[in-house]
Amino acid sequence: MTLNSEDLHQIAKIEKDKQDGFQHRIHVCVAAGCLSCGSGVLMDALGKEVNRRGLDNWCQIKGVGCLGLCAEGPLISLATSGTYYQGVKVSDVSDILDALGGNPVGRLLCPADTAFFKRQVRIVTENCGRIDPERIEEYIAESGYESLYLALTQMTPPEVIEQVTRSGLRGRGGAGYPTGLKWTTVSKAISSTKFIICNADEGDPGAFMDRSVLESDPHRVIEGMAIAGYATGASQGYIYVRAEYPLAVKRVRLALAQAERLGVLGNNIFNTHFNFTIKVRLGAGAFVCGEETALIASIEGRMGRPRPRPPFPAEFGLWEHPTLINNVETFANVPPIIRKGGKWFAGIGTEKSKGTKVFALAGKIVNTGLIEIPMGTPLRDIVFAIGGGIPGGKGFKAVQTGGPSGGCIPEQFLDMPVDYDSLLQVGSIMGSGGMIVMDETSCMVDVAKFFMEFCMSESCGKCAPCRVGTRQIYDILCRITGNQSTPEDLAMLEDLCDLMKNTSLCGLGQSAPNPVLTTLKYFRDEYLSHIHDRTCLAGACKTVVEVS
């Protein structure tokens, strides 16, 4: 089946008319966070009650993706009035339906005029919490697949790349490599077979943006990949998803089947000569498989071990063919860029970091959940205005960004704008977007130890600096937190970090020392107090406290 633009508009119109036919529309969050608080049962109960009251044509109950404020789940939103309810239980169902059209149920109200909602600028997550991720029609009703149509029928591949380049979009997977440049390289590679890979491995423990996007709006990523395929001359794609995200896997598979059925994937898409198919591959719980060359090895069915670059995957990738690898969020930015133009996107953010970034706020912070904000938003605003500050009246200590490859940012940098380059300057990285807030009860040596233990167990073992270095650094950190260290250990620690940074084979080993280096730099007193006074300044390390 081939689709044209009229078909697309027709689908959108039918869907819109259908929605407009309802007096009230209740959106229940069915992303993984709220599901684990019982939103599935809640949605069933709402549906049954609406049906019992004979209101099926008056009020729609719809499962949607992440509404953002995961800590207060289950969340529901009334699309018609813009009201949010939090912590909703099955016993609240009657009251909610009674209140439709009148005053909202006070005890359930989730204030929607707070900075958490107001400061957000939604591009990647524009449909999250608004559309049913399991129905392609709803995505199409929100201009879905219009960008693919536009690209295929009215733009040449170089014109598509031109827009992406002009947008200033940089990779959201960690390193921030300019996306337009990467696409150009792949498009220039000479080969009849090329591949597009979407990196949905999201290994950073403490980050869940990619999961939310895939669970809430999977078609956006598929559309982005198809546009990338057209621009670079590839006709096959892979989405490499973590097996730990069963719901995301299920929704992506469903979305792919729907896209194929409608003909937005497959042969002769929109009656053009462009063919594109996408397959799903499951990760198997190895952090290093987020690294692009390891990921390729894993898709090929081998152990996920990185290899030296160059040659880069853009020239020599999957099954030795030129391969474009981008992160989920990178692809999710593409459809709006094509639809609204690169110039529009470049107008958001800072000089060198364009657009928005989705962050996963977690740790010791009031509003844990998902936020999307313009690049360059000050860290203080993120933690205190949007995040609502530290719970329990405790003091702020640090924000950890970039996961095991990133660093801990202390209070003195709170006014720093959050973009790629500022984060790099203070020794951390943007990473994929995890932000873990720590309060005064966290011992920074212990945090460094936690990340080193992670890198140690995730090291693939191929290169010695990483395999041996992570173990040695971990042992030293254990000695420090365990009250058995000597002052020489500190010098040794710094030496080892330097060695690992400069001689490891891949990004895992090269960046593994970052948490240690930043805590050594900004929280040296905690190390010294452990070593010299045998005390943990934060009172977190039990052994030290007991001995002293």
Added chain:
Amino acid sequence: MKEQVPNPGNTPPASSKPAEDHRLRMVNRTMQLYRNQSHALIETLHTVQESFGFLEEGVLKYVAATLRVPLSRVYAVATFYHSFTLKPPGEHTCVICRGTACYIGGSGEILDDIREKVGIVSGETTPDGQVSLLVARCLGSCGLAPAGVFDGEVTGKLSPEVVLEKIGRWQTHDPQ
């Protein structure tokens, strides 16, 4: 009751009557989907684990032969990735997240308590074969830290008490 020793000796060699075993049929289906190409190895191992609960030696040999991959490579892949286990699991499985958010949120204490009071650490099963403990690296439910998975069901905002109670109920066959 399930066997607790790895590769129980009484399991018939998997390759003997492949078509008769429903679980093996699932495995065959995955391999056929990829036309028995060697790059289907990881996908196949996922299916083996899903159907059998763990990677059984006899089945691994069968997979190696069908996909024409050296057994050494099958074993290398099976042990490289954390999702795969070569040991049969207990009746129930408890996964505790030890990602950053959950660690900061106190999942370490939960694991300490399980070690002290139930006597198992990650990767182990209680002697009665009832409960296996596993540790995850972020379930993507960081907003609900500390989080865990109990027999496939994700639960957030855990405390040591809640987890111990749940495990206790499994061990005493309390259906609650």
